[in-house]
Amino acid sequence: MAARDIVAAVFCCIGTFFFIIGTTGLIRMPDLFTRLHPSTKCDTLGACSVILGMAVHNGWSWDLLKLVFIMCFLLLSSATCGHAIGRSALRRNIPYWKKKEETEDGHGA
Amino acid sequence: MTSGRAFGSKLLLFFLLLVFWVVLTASLALHELVMGAVCAAFVVTLTVALLGRALDPRITPGVLLRLPVFMVRLVWEIIKANLNVAGIILHPRLPVDPRIVEYRTYLPGDLPRTVFSDSITLTPGTVTVELKGDVLNVHCLCPYHEDGLPGLERLVAWLFGVKPPGEVKGDG
Numbered sequence: 001m002a003a004r005d006i007v008a009a010v011f012c013c014i015g016t017f018f019f020i021i022g023t024t025g026l027i028r029m030p031d032l033f034t035r036l037h038p039s040t041k042c043d044t045l046g047a048c049s050v051i052l053g054m055a056v057h058n059g060w061s062w063d064l065l066k067l068v069f070i071m072c073f074l075l076l077s078s079a080t081c082g083h084a085i086g087r088s089a090l091r092r093n094i095p096y097w098k099k100k101e102e103t104e105d106g107h108g109a
Numbered sequence: 110m111t112s113g114r115a116f117g118s119k120l121l122l123f124f125l126l127l128v129f130w131v132v133l134t135a136s137l138a139l140h141e142l143v144m145g146a147v148c149a150a151f152v153v154t155l156t157v158a159l160l161g162r163a164l165d166p167r168i169t170p171g172v173l174l175r176l177p178v179f180m181v182r183l184v185w186e187i188i189k190a191n192l193n194v195a196g197i198i199l200h201p202r203l204p205v206d207p208r209i210v211e212y213r214t215y216l217p218g219d220l221p222r223t224v225f226s227d228s229i230t231l232t233p234g235t236v237t238v239e240l241k242g243d244v245l246n247v248h249c250l251c252p253y254h255e256d257g258l259p260g261l262e263r264l265v266a267w268l269f270g271v272k273p274p275g276e277v278k279g280d281g
Contacts, residue, residue, distance in 0.1 A: 018191065025198035033236070033248045034207050038198060041233040045191045048184075062135035069132060072180075079230040086238035086248060090209075096248070099206045 004056060011053030018046030031097035032089050040082030047074055119163040121170065122156065123149050165220045167269055179268045186232055186261065190254075194233035197250065205250050209238065212245045212258055215274050216265060225265045232257060 025038025048071050055067045123146075130145035131137065157163050197204060216222050226237035226245055234254030239246035249255050266273055 021195045021198055028198060028203055034205060034250060036236050037194060037233060037250050040230060041191060042195065044231065045187060062132065065132045075231060079227040082230050083226065083237050086236050090238045096207060096209065
């Protein structure tokens with residue numbers, strides 16, 4: 001089935017695109033908290049998109065349901081993981097990056 | 110009354126585990142189903158013995174029926190917000206203005222609050238970094254990301270059948 005392969009390839013390309021964006025964000029963002037955003041979300045959407053592409057490629061079978069389960073667990077674990085990192089950073093009082101003007105306004109000293 | 114509900118919750122967990130088993134074994138053969146039923150019953154017994162209950166009482170068949178719709182709506186939110194964050198990341202000047210805001214939720218109980226904070230974390234631009242009682246500390250990438258929170262809260266409230274409080278409290 002050529003059409004199915006094309007749709008699968010498109011989904012995988014979208015997923016790869018979001019992976020690239022997530023990695024770019026990881027490098028560009030200024031601190032830990034802001035880095036959590038691209039790493040927990042763009043990567044999740046990218047992985048989900050790749051899984052969706054595999055599901056389309058695979059067609060109707062039991063493996064499709066397994067892929068759906070993998071997607072659900074991925075969403076759950078990624079959110080929990082991001083939360084855990086952010087929380088431990090907050091508890092250790094790691095300061096979070098703010099825009100420069102605001103730092104000067106808010107904390108003069 | 111309570112024992113009936115506890116039994117229903119056990120039965121629900123049993124069927125969830127059985128469905129999971131069937132998907133993993135990828136077969137509807139009788140011996141697989143019997144084995145799955147035995148394992149599911151064993152896990153339910155262990156869960157009740159260890160945790161004192163099978164499932165959170167807020168998980169009802171109604172919630173499970175609404176879950177797929179909730180997931181679809183959540184995924185739609187995730188996609189929309191992801192495109193927004195992708196735009197921010199690819200923007201040459203990286204226009205981020207992060208801040209940690211406190212958000213007081215009206216959702217009762219641990220489970221709806223957990224689902225809410227997980228949904229917040231999955232929605233780009235916002236990460237729940239702390240959850241104490243009914244106050245969530247949410248790290249927002251840009252100030253306007255905070256505006257999406259009440260909508261998500263309404264979605265989670267709908268999932269668990271929680272009525273939002275009156276408008277007097279709502280706009281606080």
